[in-house]
Amino acid sequence: MTHNKSEIHEMDAIEIPEYVYESLARSLLPTIQKYYESGEGKQAFAEWQAAQTADNKEKT
Numbered sequence: 001m002t003h004n005k006s007e008i009h010e011m012d013a014i015e016i017p018e019y020v021y022e023s024l025a026r027s028l029l030p031t032i033q034k035y036y037e038s039g040e041g042k043q044a045f046a047e048w049q050a051a052q053t054a055d056n057k058e059k060t
Contacts, residue, residue, distance in 0.1 A: 035041040 036045060
């Protein structure tokens with residue numbers, strides 16, 4: 001099945017209603033919070049922070 005460029009462009013123009021984003025965020029938030037409160041999540045966040053600090057030092 002082939003698509004021409006105008007069909008793909010029309011699909012890209014579809015707007016997602018705000019309530020869909022809010023619903024998704026509300027359903028994901030408890031899981032994300034639980035992860036970052038865990039030991040594994042805290043370690044991952046600390047590693048990310050260290051990487052960000054290293055990247056910022058390289059840029060300056």
